[in-house]
Amino acid sequence: MSTSKLSQSPNLRIAASIIGTIFLGFGIKFSLQPRSALGFFEFHVPALASDRRLAESLIVLYAVRDIFMGLAIYAATYFGDRRALGWILIAGGGVAFVDGAVCRGQVGKGEWSHWGYAPMLEIVGAMLLGVLDKA
Template sequence: MPRAQSPRGSFLSLASTLFATIFVACGINACIRPTHALSFFSFEPPAGAADQKLVDSLMAVYGVRDIFMGLVIYIANFMGTPKSLGWTLIVTSLVAFADGALCWTHGQGYWDHWGYAPIILVLGALALGSSPSKSN
């Protein structure tokens, strides 16, 4: 049964689309409103103009990264296999864990990332579990 027709497949597809949309939206936010996106990491904006310019540029890089992750999830979800979606979600969860670890080193904001990372990890594992097994 194709993934989209099974109850598990519909749930995975919907949940994956939701997370992909959140990543794309956060990426656009980081590119357009870097100071607001910086608050997701519990950092204060820098005081100096040169420092602010650097932070704005780095937040654009972060934004492009999030947009890319969202687009890759969309592609794996709609054009790939359950296995490709599963591994894409698992790797994406590792990015969220890493973002949380960065915040943890600064003492705050880590649960803003660690709260959703396990959900994406479980979705990835479920997608892998929905893959038809190949016997060699």
């Protein structure tokens, strides 16, 4: 009698694809509209033009990171191994945690905009790694 393992569920790959789409969407939006990302991180738009250019340039770097994470999730979902996908999602949860810690430490608020979705990445990643599979 064969039992199917939860880690093999196609629903986990669908969930991962949705997560990848979210990262990709934020990355594209923030690369095209860097000032909107400042608000997402609870930062104010700098008054000085030189400071604003620096902040917007750093946000584009952040946006490219999100695009990379979205594409890495897509690649592992469609071409890779579920364990690699699981670890990518767990790493993405770590990124979300650090993003929230920066908001909390630098601005004093906004951390839950990031911490709220970190557990979702950790849980889906762990499920892909088989932590809920029956032996």
